[in-house]
Amino acid sequence: MNLNRGCYLLLVLAALASILTPHPVAMWLLLANVLTFVIYGVDKLAARKDWRRVPEVTLLTLGFVGGWGGAMVGQQLFRHKTQKQPFKTYFIISMIASILLMAAIYYFSLRQAF
Secondary structure: HHHHHHHHHHHHHHHHHHHHHOHHHHHHHHHHHHHHHHHHHHHHHHHHOOOOOOOHHHHHHHHHHHHHHHHHHHHHHHHOOOOOOOOOHHHHHHHHHHHHHHHHHHHHHHHHHO
C-alpha cells in the first residue's frame, strides 16, 4: 500500500474510533496528535533510509485536522522539517487556521446550545 494512502487510512480509522468514545472531540485530538507524531517519525526514518516519503501536503493536512501539537513535538524531537521553507510557513498558517476553525466550531456550538 502507498504510504500516503496509509496515512489517510489511519486518519479515517482514528476519526471512526473517536466517534465511538464518550468524549469524541478529546479522543480525536489525542489520536490525531499521536498519529501525526508517529508519521513525522516515520517520514524522518524514510528520509534517512532514502525510502518513499510522506508528501508535505499530507503532513500539513494531519496538522490542520488537529494534530499540530504532535507535529510540533515530532519536528523538534526528530529534527524534521524545522528549517525547510516554505513548509515551515505553510505549517504555521495551517496551525493558525486549525485553531481558528476549532474556536469557531466551539463558539457556534455554544450559541446553538442556548
